[in-house]
Amino acid sequence: xxxxxxxxxxxxxxxxxxxxxxxxxxxxxxxxxxxxxxxxxxxxxxxxxxxxxxxxxxxxxxxxxxxxxxxxxxxxxxxxxxxxxxxxxxxxxxxxxxxxxxxxxxxxxxxxxxxxxxxxxxxxxxxxxxxxxxxxxxxxxxxxxxxxxxxxxxxxxxxxxxxxxxxxxxxxxxxxxxxxxxxxxxxxxxxxxxxxxxxxxxxxxxxxxxxxxxxxxxxxxxxxxxxxxxxxxxxxxxxxxxxxxxxxxxxxxxxxxxxxxxxxxxxxxxxxxxxxxxxxxxxxxxxxxxxxxxxxxxxxxxxxxxxxxxxxxxxxxxxxxxxxxxxxxxxxxxxxxx
Amino acid sequence: xxxxxxxxxxxxxxxxxxxxxxxxxxxxxxxxxxxxxxxxxxxxxxxxxxxxxxxxxxxxxxxxxxxxxxxxxxxxxxxxxxxxxxxxxxxxxxxxxxxxxxxxxxxxxxxxxxxxxxxxxxxxxxxxxxxxxxxxxxxxxxxxxxxxxxxxxxxxxxxxxxxxxxxxxxxxxxxxxxxxxxxxxxxxxxxxxxxxxxxxxxxxxxxxxxxxxxxxxxxxxxxxxxxxxxxxxxxxxxxxxxxxxxxxxxxxxxxxxxxxxxxxxxxxxxxxxxxxxxxxxxxxxxxxxxxxxxxxxxxxxxxxxxxxxxxxxxxxxxxxxxxxxxxxxxxxxxxxxxxxxxxxxxxxxxxxxxxxxxxxxxxxxxxxxxxxxxxxxxxxxxxxxxxxxxxxxxxxxxxxxxxxxxxxx
Numbered sequence: 001x002x003x004x005x006x007x008x009x010x011x012x013x014x015x016x017x018x019x020x021x022x023x024x025x026x027x028x029x030x031x032x033x034x035x036x037x038x039x040x041x042x043x044x045x046x047x048x049x050x051x052x053x054x055x056x057x058x059x060x061x062x063x064x065x066x067x068x069x070x071x072x073x074x075x076x077x078x079x080x081x082x083x084x085x086x087x088x089x090x091x092x093x094x095x096x097x098x099x100x101x102x103x104x105x106x107x108x109x110x111x112x113x114x115x116x117x118x119x120x121x122x123x124x125x126x127x128x129x130x131x132x133x134x135x136x137x138x139x140x141x142x143x144x145x146x147x148x149x150x151x152x153x154x155x156x157x158x159x160x161x162x163x164x165x166x167x168x169x170x171x172x173x174x175x176x177x178x179x180x181x182x183x184x185x186x187x188x189x190x191x192x193x194x195x196x197x198x199x200x201x202x203x204x205x206x207x208x209x210x211x212x213x214x215x216x217x218x219x220x221x222x223x224x225x226x227x228x229x230x231x232x233x234x235x236x237x238x239x240x241x242x243x244x245x246x247x248x249x250x251x252x253x254x255x256x257x258x259x260x261x262x263x264x265x266x267x268x269x270x271x272x273x274x275x276x277x278x279x280x281x282x283x284x285x286x287x288x289x290x291x292x293x294x295x296x297x298x299x300x301x302x303x304x305x306x307x308x309x310x311x312x313x314x315x316x317x318x319x320x321x322x323x324x325x326x327x328x329x330x331x332x333x334x335x336x337x338x
Numbered sequence: 339x340x341x342x343x344x345x346x347x348x349x350x351x352x353x354x355x356x357x358x359x360x361x362x363x364x365x366x367x368x369x370x371x372x373x374x375x376x377x378x379x380x381x382x383x384x385x386x387x388x389x390x391x392x393x394x395x396x397x398x399x400x401x402x403x404x405x406x407x408x409x410x411x412x413x414x415x416x417x418x419x420x421x422x423x424x425x426x427x428x429x430x431x432x433x434x435x436x437x438x439x440x441x442x443x444x445x446x447x448x449x450x451x452x453x454x455x456x457x458x459x460x461x462x463x464x465x466x467x468x469x470x471x472x473x474x475x476x477x478x479x480x481x482x483x484x485x486x487x488x489x490x491x492x493x494x495x496x497x498x499x500x501x502x503x504x505x506x507x508x509x510x511x512x513x514x515x516x517x518x519x520x521x522x523x524x525x526x527x528x529x530x531x532x533x534x535x536x537x538x539x540x541x542x543x544x545x546x547x548x549x550x551x552x553x554x555x556x557x558x559x560x561x562x563x564x565x566x567x568x569x570x571x572x573x574x575x576x577x578x579x580x581x582x583x584x585x586x587x588x589x590x591x592x593x594x595x596x597x598x599x600x601x602x603x604x605x606x607x608x609x610x611x612x613x614x615x616x617x618x619x620x621x622x623x624x625x626x627x628x629x630x631x632x633x634x635x636x637x638x639x640x641x642x643x644x645x646x647x648x649x650x651x652x653x654x655x656x657x658x659x660x661x662x663x664x665x666x667x668x669x670x671x672x673x674x675x676x677x678x679x680x681x682x683x684x685x686x687x688x689x690x691x692x693x694x695x696x697x698x699x700x701x702x703x704x705x706x707x708x709x710x711x712x713x714x715x716x717x718x719x720x721x722x723x724x725x726x727x728x729x730x731x732x733x734x735x736x737x738x739x740x741x742x743x744x745x746x747x
Contacts, residue, residue: 028603028605032604036522037514039519042579049537052551056551104443134633134690138683230433231437255539261541309541316541
């Protein structure tokens with residue numbers, strides 16, 4: 001009887017994968033040595049910025065300790081300084097900016113990917129990119145000389161009707177008097193925030209558009225096949241699919257808004273008390289504080305500014321990494337860049 | 339006879355089906371506007387305008403342009419919804435109204451962009467029309483001098499010098515670093531990529547503060563164009579590296595494999611295949627980095643100093659750039675200085691616009707797709723290569739050539 005005999009697998013030698021050895025030639029070594037070197041230079045530079053800021057800031061931070069976070073004044077020469085007021089100012093401006101930029105950038109991104117006819121799309125994409133490339137000083141000029149005049153009326157109206165909401169109150173203004181001066185409404189965190197929103201909007205919009213354009217065609221057409229209208233499709237397919245991108249893009253914009261200097265510096269009039277009133281004249285931000293005070297500071301004052309800058313950097317860093325985390329974690333973001 | 343009797347071999351018989359008479363199914367156009375979309379919209383617009391004029395002029399003491407626009411828009415949306423609901427069901431009404439809302443946010447964004455561009459140019463046009471604005475500096479011009487004296491040539495030149503230095507620093511470093519990130523499989527790539535990503539979050543003023551504290555305070559150099567260019571480079575590097583990294587990763591892997599299969603060492607693959615393929619994308623990323631760097635004001639403010647005279651030496655003396663000049667000029671109370679500031683901003687914006695258009699034209703194509711001119715250049719190059727190879731190895735015999743030609747055809 002002829003039986004099929006299986007070879008004794010255990011006895012046979014287990015197959016050993018061939019070892020692949022790539023010997024690098026001299027050309028490769030020189031070329032990639034150069035590339036690695038420049039990678040290390042970039043790494044070293046970038047780390048040096050952070051480390052240097054930290055070392056320089058240490059002086060000021062050790063002098064004040066935790067009260068650095070809670071003091072509103074900024075008088076380093078008298079040892080009385082902290083970032084409470086500037087940080088709150090920064091965050092307020094950034095929040096106003098994001099609150100305005102979020103609906104506009106989302107609407108624009110959805111318009112580009114879902115509503116606009118094909119020929120218009122590439123133009124819109126280019127224009128939004130152009131918006132991101134317009135220098136911030138240009139936005140600052142526009143905000144200071146054009147927008148501010150237009151927005152005073154809105155500020156006055158908001159104060160008159162919604163003044164009972166604490167942060168929309170303007171202490172020194174009398175909304176009922178038609179003769180009240182407009183100057184109590186100028187140079188406010190609200191106006192600075194609107195201008196910063198112009199810079200934030202394209203940044204968020206780019207991320208959102210990227211995500212919405214990756215909505216799988218099958219799901220899109222599935223929704224249409226089930227009788228959905230276009231908005232129905234957007235609501236049940238595009239928005240859930242792009243949620244990570246929406247959150248990520250918004251936070252990326254928030255990161256940019258926190259660090260904006262020149263536009264804020266042009267518009268706002270600096271003050272150093274904790275001020276939650278958005279519409280009231282005066283406010284401050286960390287970056288405009290640095291821009292204003294660097295030249296008149298020396299030694300310890302500079303160290304204090306570094307500490308403020310370091311705090312700002314830490315906050316933007318956290319915001320940006322959270323943003324990339326949201327984008328990367330979402331279904332749509334696996335292949336896209338934040 | 340026998341042949342006659344053999345039955346036909348069995349074949350598949352198709353059942354007789356009526357030929358499709360209807361036109362082939364058309365793709366549903368979800369983006370086109372029909373007459374049913376346009377007419378209610380136009381009607382609602384007219385109605386909204388008239389109603390709002392009535393409200394603002396006659397019925398209530400409301401005033402203000404912003405308020406007018408807002409009220410008009412609200413009335414328009416409401417009227418449009420009512421008009422659509424006469425013929426459509428609820429989901430369709432919601433759909434139309436949302437389409438209107440989405441369109442108006444996009445229009446709002448575009449309106450804002452154009453209002454920025456037009457406003458800055460209009461406010462600056464008084465100074466822009468004078469030729470001297472482009473060929474003189476402000477050294478002999480006081481704040482009260484009329485606009486036909488003085489110009490911002492020093493700022494234009496300053497911007498060009500700073501950008502040039504920044505380019506000399508960032509382009510080799512940035513491209514080499516992105517090659518390191520994508521091609522080298524080095525151990526620290528993850529770390530470098532994370533740190534570069536982190537640095538895109540660096541507020542620009544901190545780059546200036548860093549250079550101010552190291553270069554100027556600790557190393558003792560004066561404020562100069564070089565210091566500003568270094569600060570600018572710190573801002574531009576992460577932008578360039580990140581977009582170059584994306585561009586290089588988009589180069590199709592089979593090109594690399596083909597080069598490796600032909601026996602090219604890795605560096606030749608990168609140098610002769612990957613980088614040329616990604617050339618347009620790399621150019622775009624550099625131009626976008628420059629567009630960002632040129633517009634940076636905050637780091638320049640701390641590092642370059644301000645001057646109204648021409649300074650061609652980046653290593654000594656203050657040097658001013660366009661955004662900084664615009665910033666300083668508009669802070670003056672004199673109307674002529676403000677006009678100069680706006681004109682400077684307009685020049686800067688036009689510069690950015692040009693850079694940006696160039697980037698769009700250069701980088702419009704994905705990696706590996708060539709324009710007609712590039713195709714011609716590639717063909718010429720291959721012919722030259724062929725001639726070179728034949729000169730070295732002798733021409734292949736005629737039969738092989740004929741076969742090859744046939745294959746290619």
